[in-house]
Amino acid sequence: xxxxxxxxxxxxxxxxxxxxxxxxxxxxxxxxxxxxxxxxxxxxxxxxxxxxxxxxxxxxxxxxxxxxxxxxxxxxxxxxxxxxxxxxxxxxxxxxxxxxxxxxxxxxxxxxxxxxxxxxxxxxxxxxxxxxxxxxxxxxxxxxxxxxxxxxxxxxxxxxxxxxxxxxxxxxxxxxxxxxxxxxxxxxxxxxxxxxxxxxxxxxxxxxxxxxxxxxxxxxxxxxxxxxxxxxxxxxxxxxxxxxxxxxxxxxxxxxxxxxxxxxxxxxxxxxxxxxxxxxxxxxxxxxxx
Numbered sequence: 001x002x003x004x005x006x007x008x009x010x011x012x013x014x015x016x017x018x019x020x021x022x023x024x025x026x027x028x029x030x031x032x033x034x035x036x037x038x039x040x041x042x043x044x045x046x047x048x049x050x051x052x053x054x055x056x057x058x059x060x061x062x063x064x065x066x067x068x069x070x071x072x073x074x075x076x077x078x079x080x081x082x083x084x085x086x087x088x089x090x091x092x093x094x095x096x097x098x099x100x101x102x103x104x105x106x107x108x109x110x111x112x113x114x115x116x117x118x119x120x121x122x123x124x125x126x127x128x129x130x131x132x133x134x135x136x137x138x139x140x141x142x143x144x145x146x147x148x149x150x151x152x153x154x155x156x157x158x159x160x161x162x163x164x165x166x167x168x169x170x171x172x173x174x175x176x177x178x179x180x181x182x183x184x185x186x187x188x189x190x191x192x193x194x195x196x197x198x199x200x201x202x203x204x205x206x207x208x209x210x211x212x213x214x215x216x217x218x219x220x221x222x223x224x225x226x227x228x229x230x231x232x233x234x235x236x237x238x239x240x241x242x243x244x245x246x247x248x249x250x251x252x253x254x255x256x257x258x259x260x261x262x263x264x265x266x267x268x269x270x271x272x273x274x275x276x277x278x279x280x281x282x283x284x285x286x287x288x289x290x
Contacts, residue, residue: 007163010120027104050102050268051102053165060162062090070148074148100126103118113172125158132158135151180269184208184274186286190279191284192214213257223258234251245257253267255270258273
């Protein structure tokens with residue numbers, strides 16, 4: 001009940017929308033300035049999964065260790081354990097900064113309630129980071145008791161932020177592969193006449209609930225991939241094409257039209273691929289077993 005209340009309270013904060021309207025364009029421009037390779041690195045294209053959730057393990061682990069060691073150190077009076085708690089907290093603070101940078105990168109394209117929840121997630125993490133950074137300073141200046149109070153407060157903020165992050169991923173599906181829910185046919189199904197294929201033009205067809213992009217490569221091979229962008233569900237067939245690369249019209253993700261592999265973020269998940277053939281003048285497709 002309490003955890004559900006956190007999400008409801010943050011979602012009701014409409015003032016976050018006006019703040020996001022001003023900040024989001026700045027974040028987009030900043031990420032764009034690092035170039036495509038830099039943006040792909042922040043998005044996690046190089047590891048094939050969003051980078052932000054990976055990095056959050058560092059501050060979560062560091063805070064958990066720091067709190068545990070603080071309790072033990074307080075009970076035993078061990079200076080060695082106190083120093084270990086300080087080190088764990090310092091690692092958590094450093095990890096929080098890296099996680100915040102990638103989190104901002106993920107946030108730059110969000111809209112509606114998801115953007116509001118993500119903004120609240122970020123602000124809570126900023127409060128947690130501030131408290132924990134202050135705690136590090138207090139600890140190294142000899143004010144350990146005050147430092148423990150500050151890090152306890154920081155951990156509370158970070159815990160609430162972590163809940164919102166989980167809600168965004170597991171309930172709202174933010175940064176979850178948007179194309180994998182469309183399975184498509186397991187047997188070849190006709191989708192359009194071969195005569196409709198005009199050079200490298202892209203065609204969107206629907207078959208067994210799946211939206212499929214059908215086209216030919218620049219070398220003439222018949223290709224088919226999911227037309228639903230794995231990033232946020234954009235319609236790939238409505239996008240532009242550069243050689244054998246299709247560019248999503250929503251956020252510019254780039255995919256190979258034949259293999260579905262990511263050639264540029266912010267998408268990190270490859271497009272599902274379909275087998276395609278021509279029989280009796282009809283183009284037929286089926287889901288590829290991969």
